[in-house]
Amino acid sequence: MLYAWRQLWHWWTQRTGQSQFYRKSLILVLCITSLPTAVIGITSYVTGRAHIEREIARSHEALLKKTIDRMNDNFAQLELAATQWSFDSRLDAKLRDIKLNEEYNVTQGLYRFLGVMKGAYPLIDRVDLYLDKDQPAIISDIDGIVPITRQQDQLQFQNLLTHSRGVFWDDTLTKVNARSNEPYLALVHKLPSIGQPYGALIFYLDKTRLVQMVEEMSTDNDGASFLMGKDGHLIISRPAADADHAALETAIRSQVLQSGETNGTSILQWKGQSYNVSHGEFTRLGAQWKYSTATSLNQLTAPVVIMSRIMLGVGLFGLLLAVLLSWMASKRIYRPIGRLFNVVRDHSVHTSELWRDRDELAFIESRWKHLNQESKELETRLEQAYPSLRAAFLMQLVHGHFYSLSEAETRSRMGSFGWQSESQWFVLLLVQTSGFAKQDGRFLESEEQLVTFAAANIAQELVRTRSHQAEIINFQDLTVGILLSYPMDRTKQQVKEELYWLSDDLVRTISSLLKMQTAVCIGHITSQVREIPQLLPYLRNAIRYRDLKEDCQVLDLEEMLPTVHNSRISYPFEMEKELMQVIRMGQSEQAMRHIHLFIGELVREAGSEKLLQEGSLQVLGSILHTMLETGFPPHDVFGSQNLYEQLNQLREPEQMIRFFQLKVIAPYIRKLNEHQDLHMKQLVEQVTDRIRQRYASDISLEECADAFGVTPYALSKAFKQIHGMNYIDYLIRLRMDKAKELLDSTSLKINEIAEQVGYQPSYFIRLFKKFEDMTPGQYRERSM
Numbered sequence: 066m067l068y069a070w071r072q073l074w075h076w077w078t079q080r081t082g083q084s085q086f087y088r089k090s091l092i093l094v095l096c097i098t099s100l101p102t103a104v105i106g107i108t109s110y111v112t113g114r115a116h117i118e119r120e121i122a123r124s125h126e127a128l129l130k131k132t133i134d135r136m137n138d139n140f141a142q143l144e145l146a147a148t149q150w151s152f153d154s155r156l157d158a159k160l161r162d163i164k165l166n167e168e169y170n171v172t173q174g175l176y177r178f179l180g181v182m183k184g185a186y187p188l189i190d191r192v193d194l195y196l197d198k199d200q201p202a203i204i205s206d207i208d209g210i211v212p213i214t215r216q217q218d219q220l221q222f223q224n225l226l227t228h229s230r231g232v233f234w235d236d237t238l239t240k241v242n243a244r245s246n247e248p249y250l251a252l253v254h255k256l257p258s259i260g261q262p263y264g265a266l267i268f269y270l271d272k273t274r275l276v277q278m279v280e281e282m283s284t285d286n287d288g289a290s291f292l293m294g295k296d297g298h299l300i301i302s303r304p305a306a307d308a309d310h311a312a313l314e315t316a317i318r319s320q321v322l323q324s325g326e327t328n329g330t331s332i333l334q335w336k337g338q339s340y341n342v343s344h345g346e347f348t349r350l351g352a353q354w355k356y357s358t359a360t361s362l363n364q365l366t367a368p369v370v371i372m373s374r375i376m377l378g379v380g381l382f383g384l385l386l387a388v389l390l391s392w393m394a395s396k397r398i399y400r401p402i403g404r405l406f407n408v409v410r411d412h413s414v415h416t417s418e419l420w421r422d423r424d425e426l427a428f429i430e431s432r433w434k435h436l437n438q439e440s441k442e443l444e445t446r447l448e449q450a451y452p453s454l455r456a457a458f459l460m461q462l463v464h465g466h467f468y469s470l471s472e473a474e475t476r477s478r479m480g481s482f483g484w485q486s487e488s489q490w491f492v493l494l495l496v497q498t499s500g501f502a503k504q505d506g507r508f509l510e511s512e513e514q515l516v517t518f519a520a521a522n523i524a525q526e527l528v529r530t531r532s533h534q535a536e537i538i539n540f541q542d543l544t545v546g547i548l549l550s551y552p553m554d555r556t557k558q559q560v561k562e563e564l565y566w567l568s569d570d571l572v573r574t575i576s577s578l579l580k581m582q583t584a585v586c587i588g589h590i591t592s593q594v595r596e597i598p599q600l601l602p603y604l605r606n607a608i609r610y611r612d613l614k615e616d617c618q619v620l621d622l623e624e625m626l627p628t629v630h631n632s633r634i635s636y637p638f639e640m641e642k643e644l645m646q647v648i649r650m651g652q653s654e655q656a657m658r659h660i661h662l663f664i665g666e667l668v669r670e671a672g673s674e675k676l677l678q679e680g681s682l683q684v685l686g687s688i689l690h691t692m693l694e695t696g697f698p699p700h701d702v703f704g705s706q707n708l709y710e711q712l713n714q715l716r717e718p719e720q721m722i723r724f725f726q727l728k729v730i731a732p733y734i735r736k737l738n739e740h741q742d743l744h745m746k747q748l749v750e751q752v753t754d755r756i757r758q759r760y761a762s763d764i765s766l767e768e769c770a771d772a773f774g775v776t777p778y779a780l781s782k783a784f785k786q787i788h789g790m791n792y793i794d795y796l797i798r799l800r801m802d803k804a805k806e807l808l809d810s811t812s813l814k815i816n817e818i819a820e821q822v823g824y825q826p827s828y829f830i831r832l833f834k835k836f837e838d839m840t841p842g843q844y845r846e847r848s849m
Contacts, residue, residue, distance in 0.1 A: 121362065122330045125343040129328075132281055133345045133356055136292075139278065140252075140349050142457050143186055143268065144232060147254045149541070150182055151266060154714060156256055160196055161263040162705060165210055172210070179206040182268070188278075190249070190271035191240070195222050196264040203241045211241050226262045231255045234352045236300045240269065250275065250300055275301045279356070288340065289314050290358040297322050300354065309336075317342055317359050333359060405429060455482045459536050463493065463546055465598035475594045484550070485534060490560055491597055493588040494547040495604035496524060496571060497611070499716050500582040514541055516579060521545045523575050531567050544608075546601070557590050565619065572617040584611040584618040609675040614668070637666045641684055645691045648730065651737045660684075660725045668718050678713065681721050685712055685729065692733055702736050703728075745783040748773055752780065753788075753795075760799050761823045766792045800824065801836050808845045815841050 150156075155171075155178050165172045175194060182192045183206065194204040201213040201222060213219050218241055225235070231254070238251045249269045255262040279301045280290045289310065291302035297318050303310075316335050321344045324331060333340040344357040458478065461467060467475055476486040498520050521539040524547060528535040538546035551560045568585040576583040586608040588600040607622050640663045647655040667680040685708060689699045699708075708729065715721050752769045769792075770777040784792050800822040807818045818841065819829035833841050 121341050121360065122343070125341055125358070125360065126328075126330055129343045129345050129356070129358065132358075133347050135281075136278060136356065137347055137349070138454060138457075139188060140234075142453075143188060143252060144350065145457070145461070146182075146185060147252055147266060147268060148232065150178075151254050151256060153178065154711075156194070156266070157707075157710075158257075158263060159706060160194075160256075161198070165196075165202075165204065172204075175204055176206045176209070179204065182266075188270050188274050189268055190274075191269040193240075193267045193269070194264060195225070195267060197223065197226055197262070208241075213241060222265070225253050225265050225267075226255060228253070228255070230351060231257070231259055231262075233350050236294070236298075238267065238269070272301075276303050279303075287338075287361040288359045289317060290356075291317075293318060293321075293355050293357065295353040295355065313340075313359070317357055321355060321357050332362075338362075455536070456538070458482055459538055459548060462594075463538060463548065463598055463601050468595075468598070470595075472593060472595050479594065486550075486594060488553045489534070489550040490553060490555070490557070490590050490592060491594060492549050492551075492560065492564060492590045493597060493600040493604065494549065494564070494568065494571075495586045495588070495601070495608055496520060496545040496547065496575070497584050497586075497608050498543050498575065498579065498581040499584075500580075500616075513543055516581065517541055517543055517545060519579060520575050520583075523578060524571060527570055527574060528567070531563070544605075548597070553592070560590055561587075568619040572619060576617050582616050584608055584615075584620060586620040586622060588622050609678070611674050636680060636683070637663060637670065640666055641687055644684070645687060648688060648691055648733070649695055651734055653730070653734045656730045656734070657726050660730065661722050664718050664722050664725070674716055677718065677721070678715075681712060681715075681725075682709060685709065685725075688725075688729060688733075695737075697733065697736055702732050745779075746787060748775065748780070749783050749787040752784065756796060756799060760796065760803065761821055763823065764796070797832065797836070801833065804829070804833065804841065805837075805844065808841060 155174050163171060165175075179192045179194060183189050191205065191207065196202050196204065201219055203211045203213060203222075205211065213222060218239075221238070233253055234250065235253050236250045237248045238253075239246050239248055249272070251270065252268040254266040254268075256264045256266060275292075279292050280303060289303070291314060292300045293302075294300055299314070299318075302314060313335060316333060317340070320331060320333055320342060324344075326344075328345045330341065330343045333342045339362040340359040341362055342357065342359045344355055346353060346355050348354070462475070462479075467478070470478070479486045498516055517539055520543075521537050524545055525537045528537065528547060528549070534550040536548045538548065540546060549564075551563075564587050568587060572583040572585050575581070586604045588604050589596075591597070591600075603622055607620060611618050611620065640659070644656065644659040644663055647659055663684060664677075664681065667677050689708075692699055692702060706728075711728070712721065712724060715724060751773060755769060755772070756764060766777050766781060770780045773780070781792055784790075784795065788795055790798070804818055804822050807813055807821065811818075813821075815830070816826045819826040822829070824832065830840055833839075833844070837844060839847070
């Protein structure tokens, strides 16, 4: 036995080329370090694993909060956009009664509008418009108009309109005519959100993108991340690849629900593995959701566990195996590098590529650089999303959505988005473009958002060179807001002068490039952030006093309002009387011409958009009153349309003229003509019956006209329109037909027949021959 060990020692020495001193020293070191190594192994296992679990729990809590905030922001932006879209004029109450199959332009406009909404946010998979009619229907830019025929689907969508909220989330909705009945998470916005709804906008969210958003915290495929309701039902989760994954999700849900905590972190032991479970709760429009994520701790703590067990094994068996383990020294030295290599190795990389250089340290270095690059890419994505979040915050700020925050809290929010809010003057500018109807304009009326986008970009370039703190707010309605701040070491007068220079450049540049009328209204200069939302309504009202004849205007809110109140208003009453007269008479062409002249006179006299709108509303009321006086109630002519609301949304004189011509005067003239045609038809029928009864007597056109209270001209015109011949020709034809009946069926003499049909015999014979090309006698002989 001793000889065999000596031979083995000699073989190892000759093969490795190492000296005996080296191996003896190695064996001695192994023996000396056995017990300390065992102690270190146990300690490392206990303390190392606990430390890793604490660090993982702490990092998970921080990452969970950021993930929930990001999800909250995404949902909040979608809710805000849905609210803004619901006020679009294409979704007003006229959809309740309109026949979409007959109104091609309205239907196509809805298709385009639904497509625009769907493309506005990546989370949106589909936008449907539900209309609650006698035959409920879904309008989609993909499927068109889809009637809801199934009772189950009708009940599903009708229940949406009975919800207590005007805007709410629903995770049980299914799509009409879909291949599967799987539910979708959807944002439902009733139309209108307050009052009796006639429909709803339904935003179906993309399941794939929702899963990607929910799984941002997942670091491997062994864990799970999902969003569930307060009662524990799943709302968003990755499709279960197998039964084990589904069982893991069930275990996580049970542990989160049993904890009863709003936010927290715990350890789940499941099937021999440990999972770090983190969960948080947030509320959207009354719906309470819980976001839960679980990460496997076994893979993260595996290096510590393996190393500790090896160290413990070396310590316990080192004395007996020192000689045997000495020849494994090189492998033991390499083993930590190998484990680290296995930890950072990406299994998607081909094995031949990993071992191409047989340099594990170089590979670990390359993988570290790759992970570092991915980290930088994630930071870049966050930086790219930062401007959108900043713009959304400012949009909410100017609309007063942060009214519940104090001044300090609002300033803190601004500071988090990079705004220097201390010792600053704040001012809000409102830029408005108009002039679609001008012949030399570059844009169509349907390109309102494009014009606003272009104006916002121009304003961004100009403002960037003048102020170190400025933000452009695109309101998507031909108006652009500009929030500016200046240090308080400048006086208000200095700030005001700079604002005048900036506003003048804005109106001239935008008007020149876009070929549109441009006006800028300068708001009050304030030092309080909470006063910013109060400026927007004043600016919108003040800019309506712009001069309609000017292409470039700069208005100052502090200076222009007193002048407006003292201005003299001149209203063309005589032109209004002439317009009412031609409308009463049903003269279509004259009415169209008079309304054009009337609006032109209002523009000349009033000058501003505000006064023009007030004058146009006044003449609309006069027209509706005139219609009522002529026996045509406006409800019978226009239905449920709110003409005042439609007119109040118009800004340009040309738009107002087209509105009056196409939507007010033309429908009334058509209704009047239909009524007159029916009346004349009934009159002609009555006159015809009178002629048939008294054709043998001397009955004239004038006598019939007097009997029915009309003029002979009107009766003759109506008679020819209905019968295709004038009154005299119809009377002669009737008498000739009666004479032929008497010639055929009786033996009366010609003279007697002439008297019975109302003619003298000689005149009757001449007239009969003229119409029949033969005398009455010849007609009787031929018929015999």
